[in-house]
Amino acid sequence: MSSMPSQDRKRKISWIDFIVVAVVIGFFVFIAQRISSVLIYKWDWSMVAPYIFYFDDDTGEWVANLLVQGLATTVRLALYGIVISALIGVIMGFCRTVNNLFLRMVARVYVEFIRNMPPIVFIFVFYFFISSQIMPLLGVDDFARNASPATLELIRFFAGDPLLFSNFISGLICLAMFEGAYITEIVRAGIQSIPRGQWEAATSVGLSRFHVLRYVILPQAVQRIVPPLANQFINLIKDSSIVSLISIQELTFMAVEVGVSTTRVFEVWIITAVFYFVICYGCAYTFTRMERRMGRSRR
Amino acid sequence: MNESVTAPVIELSGVSKFFDQFQALREVDMDVRLGEKVVVCGPSGSGKSTMIRCINRLESHDQGRIVVDGIELTHDMGNILAVRREVGMVFQQFNLFPHLTVLENCTLAPMRARKLSREEANRVAMEYLERVQIPDQANKYPAQLSGGQQQRVAIARSLCMKPRIMLFDEPTSALDPEMIKEVLDVMVELAKEGMTMVVVTHEMGFAKTVADKMVFMDHGEIVEVAPPQTFFNDPQSDRTKQFLSQILSH
Secondary structure, three states, X not given: OOOHHHHHOOOOOOHHHHHHHHHHXXXXXXXXXXHHHHOOOOOOOOOOHHHXXXXXXOOOEEEEOHXXXXXXXXXXXXXXXXXXXXXXXXXXXXXXXXXXXXXXXXXXXXXXXXXXOOHHHHHHHHHHHHHHHHHHHHOHHHHHHOOOHXXXXXXXXXXXXXXXXXXXXXXXXXXXXXXXXXXXXXXXXXXXXXXXXXXXXXXXXXXXXXXXXXXXXXXXXXXXXXXXXXXXXXXXXHHHHXXXXXXXXXXXXXXXXXXXXXXXXXXXXHHHHHHHHHHHHHHHHHHHHHHHHHHHHHO | OOHHHHOEEEEEEEEEEEEOOEEEEEEEEEEEEOOOEEEEXXXXXXXXXXXXXXXXXXXXXXXXXXXXXXXXXXXXXXXXXXXXXXXXXXXXOOOOOOOOOHHHHXXXXXXXXXXXXXXXXXXXXXXXXXXXXXXHHOOOOHHHOOHHHHHHHXXXXXXXXXXXXXXXXXXXXXXXXXXXXXXXXXXHHHHHOOOEEEEEOOOHHHHXXXXXXXXXXXXXXXXXXXXXXXXXXXXXXXXXXXXHHHHOOO
């Protein structure tokens, strides 16, 4: 049933398509020509390549260098960020829909506070607050400093360099809080998009409020939430580049470093772009498949 | 007849309800006895739906008392849940759960609210789906059924909770004419089995066959209460006469 539109879609190519393609190709040829004639830039990928992987003569092994380390941090930020922000979003989004005025106010204030502020401003303010106040309070620094070698290995695996552990956590919290506000709105809209009749029918057969939500409202809301949520997760991955400004050593931060030290700015940024694209597209692809599978189980 | 059969299972006394400034119910008094079939009619906006929605507290009343099956409806959530488990409701728009199959629609509440096992809930559900004559559709989704079939599933879904009282809020108003009969047939069967029913409907033929008591409402008030014989042949109030002449004129 859901595959019907794509079957109806026209596959024929008309002469307009040829013109459009020709114009696009012409445009790129023009740009390439301008670049080669006007911009005096000697491409040199060999200087940048070692920053991805280099061969260590002493150990005789290939070692991941700065760009890949940055990529790893970005992937970690993305993964944990998605989980934490989704958690915040579901809880706060639910709070936005309850009768309790206090909970509604808390969620509302959270959302309005964050979405009406540029991410960079929010992160500057909150990073310094969290890293200088909250982290010492929780004893994160001491924990990382006094950890046993085994724990250190764990930290290294899950969060990268233990010396930067506290920074990493602060940045992660900022990112998750920021994206959580948008997910809150997505979840709220999803819950509220379910017709009132569903609530009424479910309560009238004697289900408790929790059961109504769990078995009737949320399953239907999730189907509507998934597409905008996928979009927000991709935004989260891209927005994670903002935390480079507070010295979290993720991909963008490393790209700046490598760009400065090698002066091969274009090469570095093109590689960075490819890295980001691969992660984001991977995420988008996963969600498209998930959506399709959910659509299938429905009808 | 013994005492428990004649005692009212639904008692409304002096019930008023406001939507902001608008008064939807004006000191409504009504009794329904066990096994009694009450048909409520009246022009649109007369408060019929609001009244039966107060009986299972989909709407809360602002004044007066509502006692259902010996339990008074207040803000106490435990009482409200207890009442809702004894009172089934069928809606104009069916309101089936679109993400669940017909069978799952019927088993959800018995499993969660009555704690039946899946096997037991399935058995009960199939029994009622047979009663409304659609056991063969059990594994389809609501969107695959016709309106009449959906409404019959909705009736079965309510019955699976084994309620003592069934409320019907214009159950045939959203149906195509050729599907009205199949739903009314199920309701007539239910009435014959002795179910206590409060039905808001414009189906006067159904009312004449089934009702023990007709209730006519206008502007949030109960204007007239009478057995169908008297109600249709010798209505007392002018408003009732006018209403009947309008809907029976064709």
